[in-house]
Amino acid sequence: MKFNxxxxxxxxxxxxxxxxxxxxxxxxxxxxxxxxxxxVMMIGGWxxxxxxxxxxxxxxxxxxxxxxxxxxxxxxGTELYLKQLELCEQxxxxxxxxxxxxxxxxxxxxxxxTDYSSYSAVEMINIWDEPGTGEFEAVKxxxxxxxxxxxxxxxxxxxxxxxxxxxxxxxxxxxxAGTTSTEDYLTKFCTEVLPSIQGRKILSTxxxxxxxxxxxxxVIDDRWVERLSTYGxxxxxxxxxxxxxLQSYSAGNERDxxxxxxxxxxxxxxxxFGVNAFSWFTYRKSFxxxxxxxxxxxxxxxxxxxxxxxxxxxxxxxxxxxxxxxxFDWEGVMPILGTLNTADDPEYENSDFVNIYEKxxxxxxxxxxxxxxxxxxxxxxxxxDGNCGLMVTNYTEPTQGLNTRIDFNFTKxxxxxxxxxxxxxxxxxxxxxxxxxxxxxxxxxVIPVQV
Numbered sequence: 001m002k003f004n005x006x007x008x009x010x011x012x013x014x015x016x017x018x019x020x021x022x023x024x025x026x027x028x029x030x031x032x033x034x035x036x037x038x039x040v041m042m043i044g045g046w047x048x049x050x051x052x053x054x055x056x057x058x059x060x061x062x063x064x065x066x067x068x069x070x071x072x073x074x075x076x077g078t079e080l081y082l083k084q085l086e087l088c089e090q091x092x093x094x095x096x097x098x099x100x101x102x103x104x105x106x107x108x109x110x111x112x113x114t115d116y117s118s119y120s121a122v123e124m125i126n127i128w129d130e131p132g133t134g135e136f137e138a139v140k141x142x143x144x145x146x147x148x149x150x151x152x153x154x155x156x157x158x159x160x161x162x163x164x165x166x167x168x169x170x171x172x173x174x175x176x177a178g179t180t181s182t183e184d185y186l187t188k189f190c191t192e193v194l195p196s197i198q199g200r201k202i203l204s205t206x207x208x209x210x211x212x213x214x215x216x217x218x219v220i221d222d223r224w225v226e227r228l229s230t231y232g233x234x235x236x237x238x239x240x241x242x243x244x245x246l247q248s249y250s251a252g253n254e255r256d257x258x259x260x261x262x263x264x265x266x267x268x269x270x271x272x273f274g275v276n277a278f279s280w281f282t283y284r285k286s287f288x289x290x291x292x293x294x295x296x297x298x299x300x301x302x303x304x305x306x307x308x309x310x311x312x313x314x315x316x317x318x319x320x321x322x323x324x325x326x327x328f329d330w331e332g333v334m335p336i337l338g339t340l341n342t343a344d345d346p347e348y349e350n351s352d353f354v355n356i357y358e359k360x361x362x363x364x365x366x367x368x369x370x371x372x373x374x375x376x377x378x379x380x381x382x383x384x385d386g387n388c389g390l391m392v393t394n395y396t397e398p399t400q401g402l403n404t405r406i407d408f409n410f411t412k413x414x415x416x417x418x419x420x421x422x423x424x425x426x427x428x429x430x431x432x433x434x435x436x437x438x439x440x441x442x443x444x445x446v447i448p449v450q451v
Contacts, residue, residue, distance in 0.1 A: 031451045032417065032426070033387050041276060041322035042066055042243065043315050044096065045283030047294070048073065051084050053091070054302050059283060060091040062295060062308060063315025066279070068126060070098035072287070076112050088121035095121045096160060099142070102129035111142055117155045124158040125150075131161070132177050133185060134170025136193050143196045151198040159197045162245075163189060163205045165227050182230040183357070190238045203235045206245035206281065209269075210262055210398075212255040218399045222352055225377075228273035229333060229357035235274060236330060243277035244270045248307055249286060249293035257293055260310040261398040261441025267314060268393040268443020272379030273360070274330025278318075280311060317422035324419060325445055328381035328389045332362040335395075338374040338404065350375050352395075365390070367448050368411045368432065374404035376438075393443040401440045408434040413448035420444040 044066035049055035051073055059067060067088055074080035088095040097116055101109045106128075116122040125146055128139045143159045150157035167185040168177035186203075194201060209224040228244070235242040246266050250256045257263065267278065285294025285305060295311050297303040335353035342348050353375070362380055367388035370378050374396050381389035396402040408416070410432045418425050418436070420443075427434055429448065438444065 032415075032449060033383065033385065033447065035324045035327045035383075037323045039323045039326040040065060041318050041326060042241075042278065043318065044068060044277075044279030045295070046245070046279055047282040047284040047286055047298075048084060049284050049296060050299075050301050051080060051087060052301055053087060055296070056087040056091045056093065058296060058302055058304075058308075060093055062312045063319060064093055064280075064283070066094045066096055066123070067283070068096045068098055068279070070126075071100050076100075077114065082119075085116070085119045085121055089119065093121065094123040095119070096124040096126050097122055098126040099128065101127070101142075102131075106135060106138060111145060113145065113149065115149050117150060117157065122157070124160045127159055127161050129162045130164035132164060132168035132170040133180065133188050134168075134177075136188060140193045140196050143193070147196070147198060156199065158200050158202065160202055160204065161189075161193070162243075163203065163231075165205045165207045165223060182227055186230060186234045190234055194238060194240075201238065201240040202243050202277070203231050203238070203240045204243035204245075204277075205231060208245070208247040208249075208254045208281070209266060210247055210255050210257070211253050213253070218255055218397055220352065220397055222355065224269075225273075225352045226355040226357065228270060228275070229355075229360040232273040232275075232330060232333070233357055233360045241277050242273075242275045242330075243279065244275045245279050245281045246270075247293075248280045248295060248311060249282045249291055251286075251288075251291045257307060257310075258399060259441070260313065261439070263310055263314050263441075264317075264443065265393075265398045265441035267318065268391065268441075269377060269395065271325065271443065271445075272333055272377040272391045272393050274379065274381075276326055320422040321419040321424065321445060324447075325381075325389075325391075328383045331366075331380045331382055332360050334362040334365060334370070334378045334380065336370055336372045336376040336378060338372055338376070340373050341375065350395075367413070369409045371407045371409075372404050374402050376404060376406065387447055387449065390446045390448075391443060392438065392446060394438040394440060396440060398441040403437055403439050406436050406438055408432075408436075408446070408448070410434070410448045412450050415449050415451050417447040417449060418444055419446075 045064045046068045048067050069084050085095050127142050131139050167179050207224045207227050209221045211219050211221050282294045284296050285298040287298050295308045377393045377395045379391040394404045413429045416427045416434050
């Protein structure tokens with residue numbers, strides 16, 4: 001499934017830039033795959049801005065397409081709450097109305113049965129945040145209740161559930177949850193809850209990957225790739241969009257964001273697993289004690305944090321080629337062990353790669369082969385005409401500053417269309433070979449072609 005509403009922030013950085021090979025409109029250029037600029041990637045924000053027109057315009061200007069609107073600033077049904085929906089409409093952001101039901105608080109959260117269809121900005125109802133399997137029946141019932149308001153009346157409204165990355169069996173009555181496997185958790189959701197959702201379906205979760213140890217060492221969360229690969233397969237199997245939260249905050253062992261590479265590393269790794277919708281957590285700096293980060297201050301109107309400009313740049317990069325990426329369907333992922341690592345240790349393994357869901361793991365690529373000097377991930381995609389697309393990510397902890405050389409050996413290609421840093425370039429492929437470098441935190445989308 002694809003996102004079909006074009007965002008006003010889509011920056012035409014990619015244009016039809018072809019370096020040294022073919023100009024726009026030339027006979028050769030026309031033989032390259034063409035992708036209509038009619039799709040946009042969802043880029044949301046959690047924790048809404050201070051409710052003024054100027055603050056909402058800042059969110060729009062940063063490149064957000066969606067905003068989660070919960071009860072932080074105002075209770076449901078109040079004039080101030082509804083004003084937030086109107087502000088979304090005024091600046092051109094879609095609203096995701098939160099039911100504010102999460103974890104073990106369901107008993108204290110009556111269901112909101114308001115019909116929000118009169119607010120044109122409201123596109124989704126956030127039914128539940130991070131339920132355990134013991135709450136799935138209640139989640140399903142709430143979806144059915146919302147269907148009576150919307151789907152049964154012929155009104156469009158997406159029913160959105162953000163699933164729990166710890167795979168809990170239950171949070172009922174405030175008890176301590178047991179856990180199950182990601183596969184079993186998703187199997188239960190996709191067979192028992194997902195069928196009750198009419199129309200567009202989304203699988204969503206959050207793993208905040210950038211951690212620090214008790215010794216202040218920066219590390220990657222070892223659950224991240226396993227969850228991405230399992231959710232990616234289920235999204236493909238059940239024809240769902242795949243939404244993932246991006247870490248733009250710090251708290252506890254979630255470390256500070258120190259460079260733009262921390263952000264692009266998350267984005268392009270996620271995309272290697274077919275993620276086609278994102279949200280930043282958090283947009284506004286959280287009011288909770290101990291939270292850092294966020295893109296704007298929590299208590300001072302129209303005031304950016306140091307993250308705002310970086311996130312804006314990343315959003316613009318995505319918008320420059322989202323219509324291309326969203327024209328492809330994800331097929332699986334291949335982990336690549338860096339040749340520098342295997343040369344030092346022939347038995348070297350990356351423990352994150354070992355945990356990739358087997359049904360998602362590719363043993364070969366349809367369009368050739370890839371090697372890398374550092375560990376890398378290669379997501380394989382295919383468009384409607386059978387063209388192959390590869391999302392290649394430098395999979396090293398960003399603060400280590402490790403660059404990698406990527407060597408492609410294509411079976412049938414004399415050109416490669418490459419989207420990188422928001423820029424499109426076409427490279428000549430000689431004897432099937434192409435060599436490119438990726439800096440720390442970088443990724444690139446590559447389409448090999450024969451022209």
